[in-house]
Amino acid sequence: MDAVTLSRVQFGLTAAFHYIYPPMSIGLGVLMVIFELTWLRTGKALYHQLARFWTRIFGLIFAMGVATGIVMEFEFGTNWATYSRFVGDVFGSPLAAEAIFAFFLESSFLGLLIFGWDRVSRGVHFLATCMVCLGAHLSAVWILVANSWMHTPAGFHIVGEGPKARAEITDFWAMVFNPSTVDRVLHTICGAWQTGAFLVISVGAWYLLRSKHTDFARASLRTALPIALGASLLQLVTGHVSAQGVAKNQPVKLAAFEGLYDTTSNAPLKLFGWVDEENEISIGPAIPGLLSFLAHNDASKPVLGLREVAPAQKDRPPVNVTFQFFHLMVAVGFGLIALSALGLYSFWRGSLERKKWVLWLLVLAAIGPHVANQAGWFAAEVGRQPWIVQGLLRTSDAVSQTLKPGAVLGSIILFSLVYLVMFALFLYVLFDKIRHGPDEADLIVTGRLAHK
Amino acid sequence: MSFDFLDLNTTWFVLIAFLFTGYAILDGFDLGIGILHLFVKGDRERRLMLNAIGPVWDGNEVWLIAAGGALFAAFPSVYATVFSGFYTALVLLLASLILRAISIEFRSKREHPGWRQFWDTGFWLGSVLSSVLLGVALGNVAVGVPLDPRGEFAGNFWTLIRPYPILVGITTVALFAMHGATYALLKTEGELYETIRRWTFWALSYFAVCYVVLTISTVFAAPHMIERFKSHPWLFLIPAINAASIVTFWRKVRRGEARHAFAASCVCIAALLSVFAIGVYPNLVRSYPDPSQSLTILNASSSPNTLAIMLTIAIIGMPIVLAYTLLIHYLFRGKVKLEKSGY
Numbered sequence: 001m002d003a004v005t006l007s008r009v010q011f012g013l014t015a016a017f018h019y020i021y022p023p024m025s026i027g028l029g030v031l032m033v034i035f036e037l038t039w040l041r042t043g044k045a046l047y048h049q050l051a052r053f054w055t056r057i058f059g060l061i062f063a064m065g066v067a068t069g070i071v072m073e074f075e076f077g078t079n080w081a082t083y084s085r086f087v088g089d090v091f092g093s094p095l096a097a098e099a100i101f102a103f104f105l106e107s108s109f110l111g112l113l114i115f116g117w118d119r120v121s122r123g124v125h126f127l128a129t130c131m132v133c134l135g136a137h138l139s140a141v142w143i144l145v146a147n148s149w150m151h152t153p154a155g156f157h158i159v160g161e162g163p164k165a166r167a168e169i170t171d172f173w174a175m176v177f178n179p180s181t182v183d184r185v186l187h188t189i190c191g192a193w194q195t196g197a198f199l200v201i202s203v204g205a206w207y208l209l210r211s212k213h214t215d216f217a218r219a220s221l222r223t224a225l226p227i228a229l230g231a232s233l234l235q236l237v238t239g240h241v242s243a244q245g246v247a248k249n250q251p252v253k254l255a256a257f258e259g260l261y262d263t264t265s266n267a268p269l270k271l272f273g274w275v276d277e278e279n280e281i282s283i284g285p286a287i288p289g290l291l292s293f294l295a296h297n298d299a300s301k302p303v304l305g306l307r308e309v310a311p312a313q314k315d316r317p318p319v320n321v322t323f324q325f326f327h328l329m330v331a332v333g334f335g336l337i338a339l340s341a342l343g344l345y346s347f348w349r350g351s352l353e354r355k356k357w358v359l360w361l362l363v364l365a366a367i368g369p370h371v372a373n374q375a376g377w378f379a380a381e382v383g384r385q386p387w388i389v390q391g392l393l394r395t396s397d398a399v400s401q402t403l404k405p406g407a408v409l410g411s412i413i414l415f416s417l418v419y420l421v422m423f424a425l426f427l428y429v430l431f432d433k434i435r436h437g438p439d440e441a442d443l444i445v446t447g448r449l450a451h452k
Numbered sequence: 453m454s455f456d457f458l459d460l461n462t463t464w465f466v467l468i469a470f471l472f473t474g475y476a477i478l479d480g481f482d483l484g485i486g487i488l489h490l491f492v493k494g495d496r497e498r499r500l501m502l503n504a505i506g507p508v509w510d511g512n513e514v515w516l517i518a519a520g521g522a523l524f525a526a527f528p529s530v531y532a533t534v535f536s537g538f539y540t541a542l543v544l545l546l547a548s549l550i551l552r553a554i555s556i557e558f559r560s561k562r563e564h565p566g567w568r569q570f571w572d573t574g575f576w577l578g579s580v581l582s583s584v585l586l587g588v589a590l591g592n593v594a595v596g597v598p599l600d601p602r603g604e605f606a607g608n609f610w611t612l613i614r615p616y617p618i619l620v621g622i623t624t625v626a627l628f629a630m631h632g633a634t635y636a637l638l639k640t641e642g643e644l645y646e647t648i649r650r651w652t653f654w655a656l657s658y659f660a661v662c663y664v665v666l667t668i669s670t671v672f673a674a675p676h677m678i679e680r681f682k683s684h685p686w687l688f689l690i691p692a693i694n695a696a697s698i699v700t701f702w703r704k705v706r707r708g709e710a711r712h713a714f715a716a717s718c719v720c721i722a723a724l725l726s727v728f729a730i731g732v733y734p735n736l737v738r739s740y741p742d743p744s745q746s747l748t749i750l751n752a753s754s755s756p757n758t759l760a761i762m763l764t765i766a767i768i769g770m771p772i773v774l775a776y777t778l779l780i781h782y783l784f785r786g787k788v789k790l791e792k793s794g795y
Binding site: 052063064066067068073076079081084085092093097099101103104105107109110111114117120163168402407410411422425 | 503506507508510511513514516517518520521522524525526528529531532533534535536537539540542543546547549550553554556557558561602604605606754755757758761762765766769770773776777780783784791792793794
């Protein structure tokens with residue numbers, strides 16, 4: 001295997017593993033704020049217990065996110081040095097902004113969040129919780145600014161020629177608010193809210209199944225179910241808007257999402273299917289006109305096919321892979337809407353605790369957003385191929401020049417082993433904390449927090 | 453904002469030096485506590501040490517991310533050359549930092565002594581290796597590495613482990629051990645305090661020896677580092693402050709004045725890194741043996757536009773960061789206690 005392929009594999013692995021954690025941090029951050037605020041406003045100790053429990057879990061998740069996240073920052077330089085030289089002038093500043101405005105904020109206040117319960121007043125601790133939540137969101141914003149620029153570059157010009165060519169910034173705000181930033185920030189953060197909400201729901205449903213910590217469980221569900229439904233429905237909107245952006249700015253990617261080879265009006269959207277890339281045929285049951293509607297809000301408008309926007313094979317992404325990930329994401333997205341609606345309805349009607357099968361589905365639903373998040377990212381990043389910066393730099397040209405394939409293979413094996421161990425430990429400790437349940441002692445508020 | 457009056461390239465050289473120095477002063481004591489960890493006997497004592505850095509180590513580590521990000525943005529060629537050129541060393545550094553992080557996180561989650569001993573060793577190993585590798589990287593940048601005409605690293609892994617960089621690596625371990633011990637003095641009391649106080653003298657001696665050997669070696673292995681001092685003799689004030697801080701440190705520890713000792717240790721780190729920065733300037737990665745291929749603050753930088761934008765970000769962001777960093781360290785001042793929300 002060559003250094004390019006190995007570096008692609010490594011980036012995919014490290015990014016995918018990292019991306020298990022930030023969505024949980026972001027989503028859980030919102031829920032922690034809500035639980036703590038509810039406690040502050042109602043004085044109900046149950047919400048203090050909820051806040052404490054989820055803070056402990058948050059700490060574990062955050063640590064995993066940081067450990068795997070440092071790898072990402074280094075990896076641009078280690079494996080993609082040519083890319084770094086080409087885009088450093090443009091790409092480096094959102095990354096630096098991410099560190100200065102987001103990482104410092106969340107990591108510093110995390111100390112207060114986890115260790116500061118008995119040290120500071122209620123107000124100061126709540127401020128810390130809010131800052132951690134804000135920091136987590138800001139870090140998503142900045143990294144998405146950078147990643148969006150790779151999809152829809154703006155606010156730059158090219159300086160120099162050949163191997164010395166590089167992108168230089170001409171307009172910072174045009175770079176930040178490039179055509180896809182807003183869509184992708186909203187879509188990703190909404191997905192993160194779903195991830196956090198379904199995690200809390202899953203634990204609550206589990207406790208109800210076990211008839212343990214029932215008050216805690218009901219309060220969890222009361223808070224998280226509406227958020228899950230709201231975020232899942234909102235995700236439909238952000239997804240729709242994003243697709244329209246992709247239709248306009250990345251027609252090749254959109255065509256690959258659907259395996260559309262010929263420009264088609266009234267273009268259908270497949271529910272699922274298969275793309276035969278060699279013969280350029282896509283098959284699968286489809287809803288007529290839906291793709292055109294998704295892309296243009298008008299079923300009659302044409303959607304551009306691969307043969308028109310990317311006639312040369314070398315300018316196309318792996319179509320079937322992109323297709324499958326896109327459809328997986330959409331399918332899970334609809335599933336989550338249905339499930340959160342069902343859960344919320346049952347809860348509202350008071351029948352949830354009797355319906356074991358719904359509870360079981362809610363327990364398993366924690367995986368749903370993770371599948372959708374990963375599928376969405378793979379659809380987006382694979383769909384952008386062969387470009388690392390759309391239209392400007394090919395991924396195959398972006399790898400570090402001094403890399404030896406043996407070294408990359410070595411690092412892949414090392415990271416795989418380390419991550420495997422980390423993941424096993426993470427699940428072990430997480431399930432242990434869940435099994436142990438909320439601390440009864442947290443129902444009694446002591447120390448500085450006892451005084452308003 | 454317009455920064456026409458400023459030499460942006462030098463400004464960013466200074467800012468990145470500031471970020472790496474901040475990292476060394478802050479995460480330096482986290483790593484130092486890790487280096488000392490296996491010498492600490494007793495579960496309760498080990499938990500005290502972990503909780504001493506518990507609330508702050510994560511924020512401290514961000515300084516490295518910030519320094520790396522700033523390097524990427526301001527001097528992308530350097531970021532690209534160093535990170536890809538020192539590939540294996542950097543991957544090992546990542547693994548060490550990960551090991552340190554997960555050891556802290558997982559260590560006290562189970563009661564079983566075997567589990568705890570395993571993660572204590574992980575904490576120690578991750579901290580020692582990280583310190584060594586950071587020092588080795590710094591040493592390589594100081595003495596110079598082979599660069600080809602494109603500015604890419606032209607050596608291999610063995611280039612990185614020449615004697616001088618290894619010496620810098622060993623010195624880094626000594627420095628962080630000393631710094632970590634001083635921080636531990638601030639946070640502990642009683643018997644543990646007395647034990648650590650004894651170690652502080654050992655760490656100081658170890659560092660002092662390394663420091664002398666390193667200084668002498670620099671004159672022979674990296675004579676270009678002295679050039680700027682010779683042409684601007686007033687700069688010798690900084691190594692003088694460095695030496696003075698070591699002496700002050702020793703005296704303060706002897707008199708049990710932990711806060712002053714910690715301050716002296718911080719000054720020592722700042723002075724040492726300043727000497728390094730001055731010696732290296734205006735190169736960022738010196739090319740060896742032919743210095744004309746060096747990556748400098750001029751030929752390896754981003755456009756003035758980007759440097760100006762980055763400076764605006766830094767001017768807005770860093771004072772806020774410093775403010776809440778100081779606030780949070782202040783809120784956690786005093787001796788560490790084992791609480792239920794800790795490690």
